[in-house]
Amino acid sequence: MKKLQVWWPVLFAVTLIVGMWMGFSLRKNIPDGQGFFGTPKKASVQEVIDLLQKKYVDSVHTDSLTEEAIQSMLGHLDPHTVYIPAVYTEAANEDLNGNFEGIGIEYYVINDTVNAVNVLEKGPSAQAGVKMGDKIIKVGDSVVAGVKITNERIRKLLRGPAGSEVAVKLLRNGQPLDVKIKRGTIPKFSVDAAYMISENTGFIHLNKFSRTAYEEFMAALEDLQKKGMKKLIFDIRGNGGGILEEAVDIADEFLDQDKLILYTEGLHAKRQEYHCKRPGLFEKGALVLLIDEFSASASEVLAGALQDWDRATIIGRRSFGKGLVQEPFELSDGSQLRLTVSKYYTPSGRNIQKPFDKSKEAYQEEVYDRFHNGQAVVGDTAVHTGKVFKTIIKKRVVYGGGGITPDVFVAIDTISYSNAARPLLYYKELGKFVYQQYFKHPETYNQYKSAADFEKGFSITSAILDAWAAEAGAGIDSIKSLTNADREALNRRYKSFMSQQIWQMNGYYQFANTIDKTVLKGLETIKTLQ
Structure with a gap:
């Protein structure tokens, strides 16, 4: 024991030195502005906000002030460093994630009524029996028809956690129909x-690089190769x-x-x-x-x-x-800094x-x-x-x-059109108009089995042009002023929207690519490549 006591001071000194060395090494892991024992040193921005909360003469919304301060600070950096407030993070991440949680329909609000424009195949709504053309008049306890419903309001009512259930009252061919839809994870296709x-x-169009982009691309590529694709x-x-x-x-x-x-x-x-x-x-x-x-x-x-x-x-x-x-x-706080x-x-x-x-x-x-x-x-x-x-x-x-x-x-493309054509070509509600035309005359469009057949066999009629002009507020008299180039442009635009309505985006591109100069140049070029 006496021999061991002699070494105690040495062991104590070694332990002290090792402890000091470890403490010094750990300093680099402590956040900037914080003391070794965790005492925070506040930044000036936080000090100002604290003073506003405690001392300012009136009540202050410090959250909005903080956001403005952050946005102002980031404004001095590159254009792609952005702050996303918590309320917007979910929506901002949907495109990157490649999905969201909801019932799987696309809709338009027409005459203050929600219309199911497209129903995702094998999605929650399709499994519950919802069909394209159904009108939604009630979601849960909330009436959504004839109440000046907004897109934001109906979106909040229909979306919800996957697995949750929502009761929906539909109107189909004038008859009410009650369905219960179990929400699910809805893909946002790349x-x-x-x-x-x-x-x-083969032709592939990719609209974004989401988390599912590679998986979707591979499925498309494999399918095209099975169909004999040698060039892309x-x-x-x-x-x-x-x-x-x-x-x-x-x-x-x-x-x-x-x-x-x-x-x-x-x-x-x-x-x-x-x-x-x-x-x-x-x-x-x-x-x-x-x-x-x-x-x-x-x-x-x-x-x-x-x-x-x-x-x-x-x-x-x-x-x-x-x-x-x-x-x-x-x-x-749930916000995000990119x-x-x-x-x-x-x-x-x-x-x-x-x-x-x-x-x-x-x-x-x-x-x-x-x-x-x-x-x-x-x-x-x-x-x-x-x-x-x-x-x-x-x-x-x-x-x-x-x-x-x-x-x-x-x-x-720098082709210019007459003043009579512009209100129709740039009509923002054209998608709604095309949807209504489809359901007014389904037999006219359902005779075509593909977008390619539709492109070859259909031409816009004078009756459609008159209705389009009336919807766009251009006036029927303006139709008389259309040039041949105007009429051809309107014909192509209407057909591209109708192709999308019937065959979704795949149909839209099958039609649009027949007149797309860049795609046509691609086809011309690829013929010369091995």
């Missing part, structure tokens, strides 16, 4: 259309992006070996590379990718990778120009982010400026702010900064 556009060429036109026009990993997985299906798809890097984020990981389903075969000024973010990741590896021919107009990566952070944490770079090393040194409004308006300054008509390769790069295989010139420039430019 793939709008997938069909054989020619004997050996992949349309991502209007696709504003979404989840980066979904774009990477889709790119992997086109690129072989372990090719680099992109890499990301930021001040606080180390370089992270994304490579191909598996054999792709379409590594061989002619590929055309369609883009436009509204193809952004993840769309540009995909386009940049395929262009840099000379894997696809890019057709259309210059993409949006977003080369930044956001990471979502959930805040304690913070830009890094930049992404294509395989050749280019970042395609366009300048944002002016206001956020100017940044967003830059896209629309292209329609006014001629870039959308004559091409816009001269406006790039970044340096020149080379593609990896064929050493073709590509650009950094300002988006992805297509290999084949297609100008926007």
Whole structure:
């Protein structure tokens, strides 16, 4: 024991030193502004808010003040770092998640009555017996017909947690009908259309990169290959992006070996590379990718990778120009901060982010400026702010900064129409009008078995034009002033909306693609590719 007592001071000293070292090491894990023992040091913004709550002469809505302070602070950063208040987070995340919870119908409010326009096949409403054309007059205890119901109000009544039940009173052919609908998880599809556009060429349109985008894309690709697809036109026009990993997985299906798809890097984020990981389903075969000024973010990741590896021919107009990566952070009150944490770079090393040194409004308006300054008509390769790069295989010139420039430019349609046609062409309620026309004359439309048959066999009548003009407030007399070009444009527009009404988005694209200049250029180009 005496010998052990001699060593006690030494053991105590060693323990003290180790404890001090561990304490110093743990300091880096303590949030900024907080003491070692957890005593918080408030930021000036929080101190001001506390003083307002305790000392201000009148009552203050500090939540709104906090939101305004956050928005003002973020206004000095890049345009894609955004704060989403708690009340909007669920809606904001629906597109990314690829689903929501509800009953599975699309509806219009017509004459103060909710009409079921489309019923999701095998969805909750379909299983309960709801049919297209049914009128909803009561949801639970709430009457929804003849009470000036709003879209927001009916949405809140119909949506709810999956598994919950809602009682709905319908009106079908003038007869009341009571149904109980068990809510479920309703998909928000990323793939709008997938069909054989020619004997050996498939067409796929992807509207966003949600969490289900890759899964949907693979199902569409496999189905088309079973139908004999050897070549593919992949349309991502209007696709504003979404989840980066979904774009990477889709790119992997086109690129072989372990090719680099992109890499990301930021001040606080180390370089992270994304490579191909598996054999792709379409590594061989002619590929055309369609883009436009509204193809952004993840769309540009995909386009940049395929262009840099000379894997696809890019057709259309210059993409949006977003080369930044956001990471979502959930805040304690349920709100969300989507913070830009890094930049992404294509395989050749280019970042395609366009300048944002002016206001956020100017940044967003830059896209629309292209329609006014001629870039959308004559091409816009001269406006790039970044340096020149080379593609990896064929050493073709590509650009950094300002988006992805297509290999084949297609100008926007600049055909002008008469003053008589414009109120009809740009009538915001055209979808409702088409829906009503369908149910007034179902025999006229149900004789066509496909959108292709409808495109060939149907032409708009004078009676429809008269009704359309009356609905749009243009007046029947204006029909007499329509030119032949006007009438053809109205015929195409009506038929495209009716194709969507009957055959959903797949039908819409099957019709619209027959007159779409970019798609037609894609078909022309892909014939020359092996």
